[in-house]
Amino acid sequence: MKYIRQFLLILLITFIGEVLKYLLPLPIPASIYGLLLLLAALLTRVIRPEDVKDTAKFLIEIMPLMFIPAAVELLESWGTLSPIFIPVLVTTAVSTVLVMGVSGAVTQIIIRHERGKEK
Numbered sequence: 535m536k537y538i539r540q541f542l543l544i545l546l547i548t549f550i551g552e553v554l555k556y557l558l559p560l561p562i563p564a565s566i567y568g569l570l571l572l573l574a575a576l577l578t579r580v581i582r583p584e585d586v587k588d589t590a591k592f593l594i595e596i597m598p599l600m601f602i603p604a605a606v607e608l609l610e611s612w613g614t615l616s617p618i619f620i621p622v623l624v625t626t627a628v629s630t631v632l633v634m635g636v637s638g639a640v641t642q643i644i645i646r647h648e649r650g651k652e653k
Contacts, residue, residue, distance in 0.1 A: 540589035
């Protein structure tokens with residue numbers, strides 16, 4: 535019952551994000567609205583982390599399965615993708631390295647800042 539309640543809470547916030555997407559004329563995906571709403575609810579303690587923790591952990595664990603339909607669609611779209619395969623491959627590789635580098639640098643800055651606070 536706990537998992538159902540947690541999942542319904544996450545679905546409710548996702549639905550509110552969909553409603554916001556429908557109502558607001560901004561080019562922001564509904565999932566982003568939902569994530570921001572959940573973040574705001576967690577930060578303001580309207581929702582406690584324990585209220586969604588177990589289901590969120592489960593959803594994160596099965597996340598790789600969610601990429602299978604997208605990968606299959608890429609395989610089915612090979613005829614369209616093949617002429618631009620090299621530029622897409624280079625763009626993907628460069629952006630991946632950039633994101634990893636920036637994420638690592640930001641993480642190091644945060645860790646150093648936290649260690650500075652402790653001393």
